[in-house]
Amino acid sequence: MRNFAIIAHIDHGKSTLADRLLEHAAAVPQRQMTEQFLDRMDLERERGITIKAQAVRLAVTGEDGSTYEINLIDTPGHVDFSYEVSRALAACEGVALVVDAAQGVQAQTVANLYLAADQGLAIVPVLNKIDLPGAEPDRVRAELDDLGLDGAAAVAVSAKTGQGVPALVEMLLREVPPPEGDDAAPLRALVFDSRYDAYLGVVCYVRLFDGSVGAGDRVRFMATGRAFEVTEVGVFRPENERVDRLWAGEVGYLTAAIKSVREARVGDTLTHDARPAPEPLPGFRPALPVVYAGLYPSDPGGYDDLREALERLQLNDSAVVYEPERSEALGLGFRAGFLGLLHLDVIEERLEREYNLDLVVTAPSVVYRITRQGQAPYEIQSPAEMPDDALTVEEPFVEARILVPSAYVGAVMELCQERRGTMAGLDYRGDERAEITYRMPLAEIVFDFYDRLKSRTRGYASLDYRPVGYEMSELVKVEVLLAGDPVDALSFIAHRSRAEPRARAVLGRLREVIPRQLFDVALQAAIGRRVIARETVKAMRKDVLAKCYGGDITRKRKLLEKQKAGKKRMREIGRVEVPQAAFMAVLDAEREGS
């Protein structure tokens, strides 16, 4: 038995490699095989990215002639989902660290390597895409050496053609140790993920470290103390396949008529109710949301539907957190926390697609720490909450690590400087590549930094970052006023030195997205009472149906009715009709600017 995960930088070919391993083990009949087989969500297939880690159990025959059960977990590569990776790693003894033989080591390669190394896992380096004309295996092997790995030992494969896959399997069987654990000891099973199934309730993905578990057993979650009777256990092939018992060292699933994700927290340890283990497994830190955004139903009557959808979605993605929020402009909704912008994007799209909702999403914000006279510091997740009389405002900082060809060091430094960064390190790796470390505000990095970085380095730079705590900053709340009335959902927090240009950019964007109305609409941005920028949406001049004869009457009436229905999707704030896009203006302005 072997448990391992495939980890890599985004687009280095993890999911395709997983396909080849599945084929190698003949786990999926040829005619059912699709590309990126383990990416089950429509969204994953469309975007070609892995969002959720996916496990599968395979049987392979080694060169020694014996058959091995292996549990393979395919993991996401995007920085937003590194929490998924760290949970998957907790269920494994080793990893296949996949590196694109053309692109070489990238920031997420390093970040994921560190995650695996921190957990003491065996690491099998893999050079993928060696069939590409631009592949430079020797250079990349040297880069792996720099990371403290044995570059010469890295297995060269092509996930596209299948070349090298048998050798990789051998290497994994040899290098990844079999799980340890005592079948006879009290049960200790780590819940490393969960999923909601309409029929089964919550499905817990578990890794057993000690003991065994089967249907009919009464188990207890050690952190919550809640006990349930197990209804089914099984393994992933990759469809759920029921088994009698799961044993120490195995990865599988468990159902127990659990209705709420709050009762079955990811990271908790399951043990037998009657014969509990003395200590839970270490688990992992809960995912900390990085950005918060308001989620509102487009139609104010849709609040209950949205709440229900969020509850459901949280069962599938425990990294989403939310609480009710009330906006003067948008009514009842939720403030929700996300691991990053891609995560927000994915959740928004899943809510709209899987739950058929029409949402207004407000511009995301990081968490600020406020101190007021005579009060303990507290955190705010929304610009609207920022008081006028804060003594100090602190914002989260991160250490960003950027790997880039040496030629782009200047461009990266310039960008980081613009984003209020201070350099913390610059290391050259050989003649060609540099690792640049900057300390910078999270707010500067979260939104569009990565896109900007990519465009300034022709796509060569890769980025990883980790939080390093809060620091005081000169931050101000900029209020946006529509026709003289402040709109809470449009306000934003900015560094004082950048408040004016940002305000101008935001108003410029609002002027583009707010349709002309029957009257001039004044747009203003203000810090306190001081207006720092203004724009006007000029009144509509012309909207006329010129021809209207016998055949036009019905058609044009229907057109007008459709237009009218479209208008109903807008939010009316005061007398101004505001489309959904306006609430993302703050973010759009950021993306388009600089």
Next chain:
Amino acid sequence: MSQAHAIRRREPGASRVVGGLPAPSRPWGAPAANEPDGAVSLYVHMPYCAHRCAFCDLTAGPPAGQHEPLAYLTALRREIVRAVEEEPELSGRPALTAYFGGGTPTAVQPEGLAGVLWLLRQQFGLPDGAEATVEADPATVDREALWALHQAGFTRVSFGVQSLDDGVLRRIGRLHDADRARAAVAWAQEEGFGQVSVDLILGLPGVSPQTWRATVEEVAGWGIGHVSVYALQVEEGTAFGRRQRAGMLHLPPDDLVVEMGDEAEAILAHAGFGRYELSSYARPGARCAHNEGYWTGRAYRGFGAGAHSYIDGERRWNVRAPRRYVNTVVSGRSPVDGRERLEPGHAAAEAAVLALRRDRGIERKAFAAAFGRDPLETFGPALDRLAEAGLVAVGAQGATLTARGRWLYNQVAAALLP
């Protein structure tokens, strides 16, 4: 007329604007004091064009083969004859006007059009001298054709001139130039058409305030009685629509279009043309009686592919594709492709929206007679808001659009429609 109230049970579900009223049995605005009761207008659709213009979203194009127009004319004649035989709701109605539109009616031989007009006179008793309009493309008529059309009894010809700037005409894909338009209008006048109308399009790509002014001034000086000025609308599925989506369509900005439109109104007013409808200007006595029917609730019966009819509160329309139309009619089936009967609240709102296009606006008395309720009360809140925004003027006699309201007609319509 006896069927007016007997057509269909009201669907359940209350109307949103006017509750429980019958469908209008009479026009809601009177175009002329002497219009007879139950009058009907006749429309004939000719779906052919020599080619398709860049702004046009009608299903019109060259006929599929040399014989298709002949087959089409045959089908038209059948539909006309059968309507008189089989549609009791038409019986006893005096026919008031005829209008041949398109497409380009003059893309078929004048004899063909003459034959259909003759049949309308026969079947519907359309009186001699009644307004009978034919639309014409300056590129496809010559003096002989105009002579023949006039001989056949057409009293009014409406030319799609669009612009007198050759650069603009080329850009929008017209087949004529300014000189050809000048000549066509002169021929029509010389061959005896007492009523000549010219269509212009406002806001075309490439137009400048100078060339626009020159166009309007020249047209106003031609001694014709009627001008239509249409603000360009870019429709999906047209060459302009595709160009716009590709970012390749450079239209004058709205502010400039409004300026040019206002200037056209002033030039035409100075030359004696009154703006009697949003897009229609006429010298005294030269209004288009046929078109006025559409905005006042007069019944109309349309023949041909895609033609619409409105009789006793029901609207219906024929299949759009010419060949399908021909096949359906020739094989003895009804070409009607869809019908709709608005529930009274919607019908009243639509009537109000159509009435506002005219200079007389919503005529309180006629409207109340048609719908059994005071329009100023029925639409009170919406009209108040529109008046506050400066789009309509409300008085004791009814409501009309203001100058600003005429530019924002769609906003007014959307506010009144349920």
